[in-house]
Amino acid sequence: MASEKVQTLTDTNFEQSVIKANQPVLVDFWAEWCGPCRRLAPTIDELATDYDGRVVIGKLNVDENPAIQSRYSIMGIPTVLIFKGGEIVEQVVGLADKSALKKLIDKHI
């Protein structure tokens, strides 16, 4: 059901799609078993539509991509990280509403 505009991020494509991206990238760390992650999913879909072409919006499944999960010591989900120029510029742990996420994104575009 995820929007086509949301990019699926993996251990393999993370370097290219996030670290070397020309635009800011929002990464939603999630897993199937995480209830709050499911609550966040529609918000992420909407952000992908709202920021289409300006910000890359991606999701990374922590169960399937342990290397990235461990690189950023993600021990609680959902976690949203915003990257710019390969660096983490924002971090949100737990559920956040759309307006709060938009404010964070808007600081970096």
Next chain:
Amino acid sequence: MSDRRVIIIGSGPAGLTAALYTARANLKPLVIEGLEAGGQLMLTTMVENWPGHQDGVMGPDLMAAMRAQAIRFGAEIIQGNVETVDLSARPFSIKLSDAEYRTHSLIIATGASARLLGLPSERALIGHGVSTCATCDGFFFRGKPIAVVGGGDSAMEEAIFLTKFASHVTVVHRRDTLRASKIMQDKAFANPKISFEWNAEVEEVRDAGKGEVSALVIRNSQSGERKSLPVDGVFVAIGHNPNTKLFQGQLDMDANGYLVTHTGTRTNIPGVFAAGDVQDHVYRQAITAAGTGCMAAIDAEKYLEGLPQHLGEVQVSA
């Protein structure tokens, strides 16, 4: 913008029961379900004390059923976080980030959220080994030693649940006896993967500098002795704070921020009712929350019956 007869803020057992009853009373309730939709039961696993489910029911399943039941009778449920409420004028005004509603009566069922220890090192490590939600984050601690801070039912439930993943669970409690119910205590004491640190106060979560949890520094309140407990994760289960910030300066609260109710679920402002954990620091059960949600619905219905016919024209000074 048409005025609502009843708006319910919150969607735990209190809010959804209020929605069910007001919907069945044909009041067409609007439920604003909030960020932590479904409430605390969404973060639990098996609920064994909800009457009628003799084999237990999963918390999230119970909430999904309550939600569907309220909708079946005509409750409207929207997602959103209330940013401000104005109870000084009538109808009451409820503002979200992208919408504003007006209503003749309001049922507050915003519940309570997990409390933290309040240590700077704890805050720095949230999401990196410090958690308030075992069912959310337990999976990250497969085969690792962890600690649960607290001595109540929720702490025992988290500790027992976490033994499915962790190599060992240490319960760190600041007193020498548990506050948890007897049945939960027995389960915890019988679990070979759980041990206890009594009279233990958490002074620091290490290692904020490295961005990961490596140990808890605990101090024994009797002997004054300090020690380091090596763990990879810390689950904090020391109780809850009522979600009443929105109503500060408008509704009567007790010293801990809980809404004060009288003669049923009435607050100090006529037409504003409170149900569930937001007004209850004593019982705090799903069934009592649902019970007070029902009461608030009946109280709101009575209140609305007493208003003049043309609700939109009502002017009452607060």
